[in-house]
Amino acid sequence: xxxxxxxxxxxxxIAQVEINKYDFRTEERYVYKARKGLDEQxxxxxxxxxxxxxxxxxxxxxxxxxxxxxxxxxWGGKLDELDFQDIYYYIKPADRxxxxxxxxxxxxxxxxxxLGIPEAERKYLAGVKAQYESExxxxxxxxxxxxxxxxxxxxxxxxxxxxxxxRQYFGTIVPPTDNxxxxxxxxxxxxxxxxxxxxGVKVEYPLQAYFRINAESMGQFERTLIIVDEGAYVxxxxxxxxxxxxxxxxxxxxxxxxxxxxxxxRYTTIQNWANNIYNLVTKRAVAYQDATMExxxxxLGSRLTMKYPAVYMLEPGARGEILSIAFASRGQHQDAGAKxxxxxPYTSSRIVSKSISKNGGRSSxxxxxxxxxxxxxxxxxxxxxxLILDPQSRSDTYPYIEVEEDDVLIGHEASVSxxxxxxxxxxxxxxLTEAEASxxxxxxxxxxxxxxxxMEYAVExxxxxxxxxxGSVG
Amino acid sequence: xxxxxxxENLHVSVDGKxxxxxxxxxxxxGEVHALMGPNGSGKSTLGFAIMGHPxxxxxxxAIWLNEVNxxxxxxxERARLGxxxxxxxxxxxxGVRMADFLRxxxxxxxxxxxxxxxxxxxMRQFRKELLEKMQQLRMDPEFARRYVNDGFxxxxxxxxxxxxxxxxxxxxxxxxxxxSGLDVDAVRLASQSIAEIGRKEMGLLIITHHDKLLEHxxxxxxxxxxxxxxxxxxxxxxxxxxxxxxxxxxRAQHPExxxxxxxxxxxxxxxx
Numbered sequence: 001x002x003x004x005x006x007x008x009x010x011x012x013x014i015a016q017v018e019i020n021k022y023d024f025r026t027e028e029r030y031v032y033k034a035r036k037g038l039d040e041q042x043x044x045x046x047x048x049x050x051x052x053x054x055x056x057x058x059x060x061x062x063x064x065x066x067x068x069x070x071x072x073x074x075w076g077g078k079l080d081e082l083d084f085q086d087i088y089y090y091i092k093p094a095d096r097x098x099x100x101x102x103x104x105x106x107x108x109x110x111x112x113x114x115l116g117i118p119e120a121e122r123k124y125l126a127g128v129k130a131q132y133e134s135e136x137x138x139x140x141x142x143x144x145x146x147x148x149x150x151x152x153x154x155x156x157x158x159x160x161x162x163x164x165x166x167r168q169y170f171g172t173i174v175p176p177t178d179n180x181x182x183x184x185x186x187x188x189x190x191x192x193x194x195x196x197x198x199x200g201v202k203v204e205y206p207l208q209a210y211f212r213i214n215a216e217s218m219g220q221f222e223r224t225l226i227i228v229d230e231g232a233y234v235x236x237x238x239x240x241x242x243x244x245x246x247x248x249x250x251x252x253x254x255x256x257x258x259x260x261x262x263x264x265x266r267y268t269t270i271q272n273w274a275n276n277i278y279n280l281v282t283k284r285a286v287a288y289q290d291a292t293m294e295x296x297x298x299x300l301g302s303r304l305t306m307k308y309p310a311v312y313m314l315e316p317g318a319r320g321e322i323l324s325i326a327f328a329s330r331g332q333h334q335d336a337g338a339k340x341x342x343x344x345p346y347t348s349s350r351i352v353s354k355s356i357s358k359n360g361g362r363s364s365x366x367x368x369x370x371x372x373x374x375x376x377x378x379x380x381x382x383x384x385x386x387l388i389l390d391p392q393s394r395s396d397t398y399p400y401i402e403v404e405e406d407d408v409l410i411g412h413e414a415s416v417s418x419x420x421x422x423x424x425x426x427x428x429x430x431x432l433t434e435a436e437a438s439x440x441x442x443x444x445x446x447x448x449x450x451x452x453x454x455m456e457y458a459v460e461x462x463x464x465x466x467x468x469x470x471g472s473v474g
Numbered sequence: 475x476x477x478x479x480x481x482e483n484l485h486v487s488v489d490g491k492x493x494x495x496x497x498x499x500x501x502x503x504g505e506v507h508a509l510m511g512p513n514g515s516g517k518s519t520l521g522f523a524i525m526g527h528p529x530x531x532x533x534x535x536a537i538w539l540n541e542v543n544x545x546x547x548x549x550x551e552r553a554r555l556g557x558x559x560x561x562x563x564x565x566x567x568x569g570v571r572m573a574d575f576l577r578x579x580x581x582x583x584x585x586x587x588x589x590x591x592x593x594x595x596x597m598r599q600f601r602k603e604l605l606e607k608m609q610q611l612r613m614d615p616e617f618a619r620r621y622v623n624d625g626f627x628x629x630x631x632x633x634x635x636x637x638x639x640x641x642x643x644x645x646x647x648x649x650x651x652x653x654s655g656l657d658v659d660a661v662r663l664a665s666q667s668i669a670e671i672g673r674k675e676m677g678l679l680i681i682t683h684h685d686k687l688l689e690h691x692x693x694x695x696x697x698x699x700x701x702x703x704x705x706x707x708x709x710x711x712x713x714x715x716x717x718x719x720x721x722x723x724x725r726a727q728h729p730e731x732x733x734x735x736x737x738x739x740x741x742x743x744x745x746x
Contacts, residue, residue, distance in 0.1 A: 420565070426565050431583045
């Protein structure tokens, strides 16, 4: 027994472990693959292939011009090595409807096993859309949704089936002129979710992307549009803790959300990107009178993530909440944060940001609280806590506060901590290894946010943190 | 064969300052030992050194559990061999529920060869056991859902430590002033609890200023520590004497240790 307990586990390179644990590749099977690079011809091709209405083609072409005219942002993370001409902008996946679970490579099944991904989700992730156990569940859910008038489609389909509704809101919250990557997405977008919830309808279950059966899979340039009409409620959940492998290094999504009077929307994302990915996302919501918008955002992996979910509170009583977790390990930079803009009086917001840096990873909190003239009696509270696991890692905080009114209440707390020797010793004295002890402390650190997640995601999140910590201490 | 914890000529320094200067101690499983002594005499240091706190540097001597040299082991490896310490001031681990922490700890203790990520004790089974133990210790079931030591009162902390001991079932336990900060009733409860959770299964080293904790756990041996050494060992009557009359006689009889105590105090005063 002594030799067993006394034995030291071999040191493993964590970067390698992370690749092995979370990444998988499938053989390429594309129906159509555009050439590399980006120009008008490519954008036209994308539009042709999708058979889109002309207004969307014109929208794309206009966005392309804006993209080409905008310089690369010089703030946030380093984007110098990003070569826009060395990227495929459109790949139409093989017809996934036909793929069966039996055809899914063993290796991928094993990866799911190791991550403990639920059965239904595995099949979605593996591109099996046609038949699985939750089909029945989804079928009844879909019926129920339809009865209530809820629309839940992939955005491509929505453009065709609900052109008026889409056109009314598409690009109004995040216009192509907003930033270079929003322009890029507008030019080449594909996939993403479209949700419309009619007035007064409260959707009981979280809507998850993997329930979309006729969907085009998650893409590099997803475009999501959610409209929650007056007094309605919806919780949308996107992503999961499984790795998202892509041969392409650039992912740039746009999410637009409209929360109308008295409505509430919660948007939960957990993303775990492979280490080569630039993940540059624009997420923005507008909240009208007495409406509430909540972003819950978990970011793991990627080479660089720049993501600052935003809420614009346009009318009195609107509320915005942004809770985010970032985990940066070797070679990773998480530049994440939040943006709340108070445009009307009696509006309130809360930002809670937790970041963890390890193995030389870097995480930054970048946040803006803006209170515009006239937005008196507004309240905003910001808490950002950083946990740094070793001396090589780094954490920065860039809080921006712009206030144009006197009668407002703004709180800002920030803390940076390291895992204490006393905490480690305490847990180890109860038989936990150093890695287990660290993982437990980290899980405790993010617990206030994890408990906001749907149960299965919370479990996965904890497991993921545990895997990230394993064999990493020495 | 009875398990034996043996401390031999133990010298320990903290931040380069010598605290223990040659401690000798032998505890057999099933025995109760009381360790008494004035503040700063090195009682807690002995506990931390046995558990393997990295801040306590052993400069000379050895600690054995049967044939195993504990000094070569990490704290978690010592714990898995059956060592436990109830801390005087346990640290808080915010966000970590008692139940989750204890389940992982218990899984490791009961399967010392368990590797990271391997199966835990089934949730249902563990929850049942935890609730039973908590009931036995007269603790609110809600306690299991609270964060480890986070916002606990002094009494709650001590009870949480005893609960951990009850769940982890060590071979040897060091109780570091488990009675401090508790009122009389709470000390009696703690004392009873320790007896109830199977004192006879353990070797106990009870560090205390008072004799109350010993009420239900009559010591086989009482040790007096002064100036970093155990200077006297006796029976329960020694604990009563010290409790009633203090340490003047001890100091007078052991001038060398008393001198060391003065030197250590002067050093501490200078440092602060």
